[in-house]
Amino acid sequence: MQFVKNKIQxxxxxxxxxxLSSLAAGIRYKDRLDLCLISIKTPSNSVVRFTSNRFPAAPIIISKQHLNKKEPKYLLINAGNANAATGEKxxxxxxxxxxxxxxLTGCEKEEVLMFSTGVIGELLPANKIISSLPKLFKINTQSGWKEAAKAxxxxxxxxxxxxxxxxxxxQRYSLVGICKGSGMIQPKMATMLAFVATDLPLSRKALEVISEAALSDSFNKITxxxxxxxxxxxxxxxxxxxxNxxxxxxxxxxxxxxxxxxxxxxxxxxxxxxxxxxxTKLVNIRVNGAGSDREAKMIASSIANSLLVKTAIFAEDPNWGRIFSAVGASGAxxxxxxxxxxxxxxxxxxHHGKAVENLDELEVIAAMRPRNFDIRIELNIGSFSTETWTCxxxxxxxxxNAEYRS
Structure with a gap:
């Protein structure tokens, strides 16, 4: 069977x-897109993965209940308020x-999922959202992905x-994905918010296998x-x-x-x-030669999350001792x-746990100067490898973050 793919802008x-439809509901800021509706108008299959945080937000709790009963037809996403730590209200x-x-639609309540992002611990301005819904349904379009990504x-x-x-x-098909995320990033399950859709009919089993594979090689490898x-x-x-x-x-x-x-x-x-x-930097952390996949991931995560490594990256300082220490502290x-x-x-x-003799640090600093560069660890123990991305x-x-609620 012929398969041809095309990456486009x-x-x-x-x-x-x-x-899709998006508008400014004034949830936190005026005149800024902050409410998005994704409507599924044909038969479909969906797979949803939620946070592993033990204190999930209210929309996560409700959406999980709905998913146990119905296939979703509408996804509502708001920005500006996380509706987390808000209790029964x-x-x-x-x-x-x-x-x-x-x-408004004649669907069942359980066919609606809601997703929220923003400040934790503040009550959701539900009235603003509810009053915006009629207008939101009037501006539906099939080509509103960019506006949705902004919202x-x-x-x-x-x-x-x-x-x-x-x-x-x-047969020609499309695949579109949008996501948001800039801070609070180390998903142990998925990402901050991400929505990916294709009009290629996939079975539920296929979606489940794809989602696990896709997450393990993408959103589960960033911090x-x-x-x-x-x-x-x-x-x-x-x-x-x-x-079909x-x-x-x-x-x-x-x-x-x-x-x-x-x-x-x-x-x-x-x-x-x-x-x-x-x-200011995007860094790929590559770990090779680990004794197991688990330990490769532990080491990559330890390096990627080390505040000392991250500040050295910012300073373009080739202080490899910080990387070395993060490997040893990884738990592997x-x-x-x-x-x-x-x-x-x-x-x-x-080299072999010691500084390279006659190393030209200016050459290393030059290698750290571009916005994107790699850090590679050769453990020389086994055959397992992994990678993660950090900044x-x-x-x-x-x-x-000091000014986030200002």
Whole structure:
């Protein structure tokens, strides 16, 4: 079966069966898009993954209840208020908003999911959202992905969107993903908020397998500040506008489709790190030669989340001892300091656990100067490898978060 993919920049691409609408409801700021509705108009399958934070926000609690009963038809997303740590009132507000959408559309309340992002601990201005719903339904469009990406932003500095078109068996399909995230980034399950949709009909089993693979290679491999939000959510939607047979995991094209969606998720995830609050650097941490996949990930995470490593990255300071220390503090047990090598870019700065003799630090500083560069760890123990993406920790990160509620 022929499979052709095309990475494009046209954000007006439509996913058949999906309509979007966005507006400024004044949830936190005036004249800023902050409310988005994704409407699923055809038969579909969806997979949703939520935060692993033990204190989930009210919309997470309610949406989980709804998913146990119905396939979602409407996804409502608001920015500016997380509706987290708001107790029974937060859950009641979420339910009331979902109920209002059911009245306007004739759907069941359980066919509505809600997602929120913003300040934690403040009550949701539910009346502002409810009063905006009639207008929201009047401005539905199939090509509103860019506006939707803007409407879900908080401290993000740019909308994050990924668009693909591909052909499968002579039929043309679309894949679009949007996400938001800049701070509170270390998803142990998914991402801050991400919504990915395709009009290629995929079985539920196929969606579940794809979502697990895509998450493990994208949103689960990024960090900005080591924080896992109360509101993290990932939604993968497959519409079936022509009522065709669903593509399942035993289809010859499944592996290619899985790769395509994973690639889209990875692009979105890397953009989150690139837009990390105050970030000036995007750094790929690569760990090779680990004794197990688990220990490779432990080491990569320890380096990526080390405040000392992140500040050294910001300063363009090749202080490899901080990286070395993060490896040792990772919790990995099957490691030996006398065989470890550390590289910045292609330059080896640590050999067998000791400083490289006659190292030209100016050369290493030059390798750290670009916005994007790599840090590579060669453990020389086994055959397992992994990678993660992180950013530096700058003065602006502190400024942004100190002023967040101002």
């Amino acid at each position: 046209n954000t007006k691409v439509i996913v058949r069966g999906i309509e 937060g859950e009641k507000d979420t339910s009331e908003i979902c109920r209002e959408i059911s009245k 879900i932003m908080t401290t993000d500095t740019f909308p994050k969107i990924c668009v693909r078109e591909f052909e499968l068996g002579g 900005v500040d080591g924080e896992t939000s109360t509101n993290d959510s990932f939604v993968l939607i497959s519409t079936n506008p022509e009522n 047979n669903f593509l399942d995991i035993d289809d010859p094209a499944f592996r290619l489709v899985k790769s395509l969606i994973a690639d889209c998720c990875q692009e979105l995830a890397i953009n989150i790190v690139k837009d990390g609050e105050g970030a 047990e099957n490691i030996k300091q006398n065989i470890i090598d550390i590289f910045i870019g292609d330059i080896r700065i640590c 530096d920790l700058s003065y602006d990160y502190i400024k942004i």
